[in-house]
Amino acid sequence: MKFDLDSLIEKFKQGNIRALAKILTLVENNYEYSKNIFEKLKIENTSHIIGFTGSPGAGKSSLIDSLITKIRENNLSVGIIAIDPSSPFTGGAILGDRIRMIKHSTDKKVFIRSMANRGQSGGLALSTLKACKILSAFGFDIVIVETVGTGQTEVEIIKTADTIVLVLNPESGDDIQAIKAGIMEIADIFVINKSDLPGANRTKINIETLVHESNKSGWKTPVIMTSTFKNEGIEELFLKINEHKNYLFKSNEIEKRKYIQSENEIILLLENKIRKYLENKLKDEEISNIIKDAVLNKKTTYDAVDEIFKKL
Template identity: 45%
Template sequence: MELVQRMLAGDKRACAKLITAVENNSEEAEKILREIHRYTGNAHVIGITGPPGAGKSTLTDKIVKFLINEGKKVGIIAVDPTSPYSGGSILGDRIRMQDLALNPNVFIRSMGTRGYLGGLSKFTKNALKILDAAGYDYIIIETVGVGQSEVDIIKTADTILMVMVPGLGDDIQSIKAGIMEIGDIFVINKSDLFGADRTATEVNMMLDLNMAVERRPPVLKVVAVKNEGIDNLVLEIKNHIDYLKTSGKFEERRKNNLKIEVVELIEAELRKIVISHTDKENKLDSKVNEIINKEKNIYEVRDEFLNAIKN
């Protein structure tokens, strides 16, 4: 495919067109992903998550500038919420990082969630694979910032930065249960504000209580807008990937993520098969009526449909 060859040669416009193709779920999407598969698996994928207003975009901007100063190529996927009414997205992250967009070693793609839950877009993984194949050393995924439901990033990233700021009212609202467990590095941004030390102390206390972790995530204080603490943060990101590779966790994490992706693809195809069978001649409606009338229960109806598919 000509677009793939142009993308492999470093053509950013071809890269953008390929992402558009897979994002729109066109007929070409699977063909593209099959063709580029052998070129993937080399990028260090960094997930940046946290509540709205934590300064994730500013932090992303500073990390990227640090990495490109080291001669690295960086891809950015910034996910923004989609309006449930208009279906549109503001996609403001690209505006905030406008100066980076002109850099030949940086590629920025904004994506709307299109109603997909979990903090990412449904097509984030596909865009990630294209940037990986295009030869970007680091790919940063900035999630929506929706709170405790935002855990899909664990299925995608190698290193996850959990970003929080002091003064949000409930100081530990962003580090409850699931969110607390996905962070590889905890970043207290805007740490020049009152309450930063308290927030850092509370995060450290939560980490001390979590005895199940093999590696205790570092807790770093930064002021992204002033570029303070970014060098130390990038060092910790590199230390984390070194830890993953030397401990064998890197291969383990990627294998687990691939298992999840394969199962999700199988589920999607099975769903199409089930829908095609249940929609025939309004069979589902008639079976639902039987359930309502207590003629059958939901498990009997399930078994009937499954047996029909098998036969």
């Protein structure tokens, strides 16, 4: 691929959406370009980064969609990164979802990027982080990351956000499990979406009890009920998100989060570099002999690892 990176970056700085899309692809797929681009762009990290997580089908995309409308009413711009091939933002199979998205598709202050769960150099978490930084550099007031929140990777991804919204549904036992599995501690705002369904009040009380028990200091984690169908609770969600942002700055918590984010990025980049180094190193004869011994059960893989580690 031959092209002029400098002129691409110039276009990006002028607010050209195509240049933005192209740069996102470059940083996602290519380490060298990535390095170059980040050197040339002045990344100030001024966007408010909001992570949306929750079980599949909890209504994250629908909720984000409603929130986009609120964000635009307030004259703010927003970039969205949706991680999940099944997400409506990917222009998936469901016609209804497509129609939902179309209302923002001509708005230049709304940019949606979907990211498949595969094919990134350095893994999904790193790609997401880089995409966040690029959207921030482009100048979006708000950057939203949507991810299905069940596994460890998702928790890692969501750590890239300043404000974390956990989307639950009425009476979903799975969600309570997920909360116990560790998302509880990192959620800043709980949303019980689909409040038009039965059991919403009871779920709210249950979650509030859990929140109360967790006893986080400083920020009082709110539990909000929303229905994207009835367009209820969206304003409250928007307000709470802003309130949390204000809290972050007033309490200096923002500095802690930015530190965690940078640390996380550095670890991911290091992992990436070390892995490449290892892949090369393992081709050395001396080391491949150790691997062969493990294959022949002359030593365990653990012993092989210790031996290789010493040699490195």
